[in-house]
Amino acid sequence: MNSIIQQESLPKPPVQTRQHKVGKWNESLVASDVNQIWTELHRIVSSHPLVRASKRAGFLVEEGKYNAYTDLTQELFVALLSKERFQHYIDTAMSDAEVEAEISQIELTNMLTAELRKRYPESYRLARRVSTLIQSSATFKRFDNVNNPDAHRRLADRLYGLSDWKIQKMRRDVQEMHERVKVVSFHSRDTRMVGCTGDAQIVISNPELEKLIIRVFKAIDSPVDVRSLRSFVMSRLPIMDIHLVPVGGSGDSDDEDKMHFEIPDTRETPEEGLLRHEAEDEATGFVDGFLINLNKSVRGKAKQYDRMINVLWHCYLISDSGTQLEVAEMLGVSDSLVSDYRKRIEANLQQLSFDGVNEARQFEKALKRKVRQMIVMKTEEVAA
Secondary structure, eight states, X not given: OHHHHHXXXXXXXXXXXXXOOOOOHHHHHHXXXXXXXXXXXXXXXXXXXXXXXXXXXXXXXOOSSSOXXXXXXXXXXXXXXXXTHHHHHXXXXXXXXXXXXXXXXXXXXXXXXXXXHHHOHHXXXXXXXXXXXXXXXXXEEESTTSSOTTOOOOGGGOEEEETTSOTTOOOOXXXXXXXXXXXXXXXXXXXXXXXXXXXXXXXXXXHHHHHHHHHHHHHHTSOEEHHHHHHHHHTTSOOOOOOOOOOOOTTSOOOTTSOOOOOOOOOOOXXXXXXXXXXXXXXXXXXXXXXXXXXXXXXXXXXXXXXXHHHHIIIIIOSOSOOHHHHHHHHTSOXXXXXXXXXXXXXXXXXXXXXXXXXXXXXXXXHHHHHHHHHHHHXXXXXX
């Protein structure tokens, strides 16, 4: 008993907590210590999560072991100086922690998001729309805060899924989900103009975007984090983020030291055109051989061959047939059978060899015409 009392009376070791470093901003600002201010800004830039993500995405150029964020730090320093924020921090008697939080969470974040919006306007806009929809629509629900609804987690790391899924829903590997999402058809572009100045295209309306997110969830069949979900959804959309870069040339600059060059003529020669047409005609002739090999893969059985032709049509040759599960339901077969037919089709496709993209395109066009005729003829026979 005495030993227990003695143990309870012993002082407990202090709990070690991670302390976030805060610069001595007031001391540096009052003393106008430019070097120290720049050093503190470089520290904030180097540790900011959005800056690190920008570096991975290729926005920042690695100039040296310690100079990766130099340009961005200088840009932030000039922005704060031009907006007279340093003087504002002194006049309002903000604490060091408040100054640090405003620079990191507001000023630097706004600078980076503005650059993202400028470089990739459609991707940025659609990523925001996807995030908003999954949080606001009753069709989706969050899976990572079931036992702790008040748990805080960054939006990009939160797990979402369909609202009718069970909480114990199996979670798949990201690589597997990346392959499964490829069965979702590519959405056509909505070219209607919107925005305050009417200079932005819709790309996809909100109702259609929600339907696309649902199709993605059904295809991956697993809860997924918001960052990956946005990537999956946007991979099924025709996003065009064009970043214009001047190529130079005579008369576009007064800089005499600038290197002048001519853009090469990449148009094909008559000989190249003739060879291309011959190769395309040869590729068209591959269609009959490809269909014969498909027939052999099911040992010439008419019923199985008809199913395989329908799988080829709905999963590969048209873009609005839906997911693999929807195709299986439409054909009245199991998902595993459709998957087996797809493996056989892809195995035969891999045996084909084309010398160029144009040959492959001609093969696809000819195959599409042939398969459409086969399906129409079969439908007429059944109707008769």
